[in-house]
Amino acid sequence: MDLALLETPVPVVELDIVERNLRRMQDYCDRAGIALRPHIKTHKIPSLAHRQIELGARGITCQKLGEAEVMADAGIDDILISYPIVGQGKALRLAALARRATMRVSLDNPVALATVSEAGRIGGEIGVLVEFDSGNGRTGVTSVEEVLTLARAARDTDGVRFDGLMNYPVNARTGEILRELLPRLEAEGLKPAIISGGGTPQAFRTHEMAPVTELRVGTYIYNDRMTVAAGHASWEDCAYTVHVTVISRPRPELAIVDAGSKVFSSDPMPAGTGEGHGYFPAYPQAKLAKMSEEHGMVDLSACGERPQIGERLRVIPNHVCPVSNLHDRLAFTKGGVFQGFGAIAARGRSQ
Incomplete structure (x- = not known):
């Protein structure tokens, strides 16, 4: 099928760029002596996870049990869930995973530790990474004493094994805390076997910032407008674009495309790095200024040349991860030639 005949809106992934991105990150980790454990939250596709492992990744990272179940069903047997697991129902699901894969879970509180312990007693021992916060203000304990308390508790709790530490994102503060x-x-006999850090934008500086032994990165496989703005990637490194069609030109400075909030994430760019909800390679000055559910309102006022009704446009999303999660399938290309569709098998797995 000719790519130009695919109905829009449609997400399209260029496999040659994906391969280049995967090799670049794996090569960095190999040179730095850091194990790569890619986060599948970005692509959610088992075949891409298998390719990451083939190239040298230690295993994968998932954010939710549902993602891990999909990946285990596809034969991946070394999985970290980088999210606290809480509740009996989730303990039973985690136990089932532990029977068929090497499982680790990050946590920052004793309730989550009790859940993992229950799962481990049923399904087999599960590794625990204690998460600490380095300024992100999300999950993660906020003091060294809390890390020590949870590490001791993990050592002394049935069904779990203290494997080490986790942090997101790796930054200068991460290094200070670890020192x-x-x-x-180590003085208490709790030397971590794993120090797991994450974050694509500064991934290639990880070895400079903190003594992590494992790197969790997700967005690098596709890249997006945010990773370009952060200096991690160029536009040529962006493998994921959404193809849309101009369906209306109600005013000279306005184009309407056939994709809105059901296709694109509303994530804004960091202050000072760009406006709108995506980047148009063919019209760099265009701005996806507003969205309703099915309509994208594109501000063309700064454009010298402007697209016409019926013209197909490519859009690089601000943040690719939530956009990927909005679609059941995408189109693969290689060298710009359509190869077929791929199911985004783990999309929508929010539990």
């Missing part, structure tokens, strides 16, 4: 924390853990 204080590691000697105290």
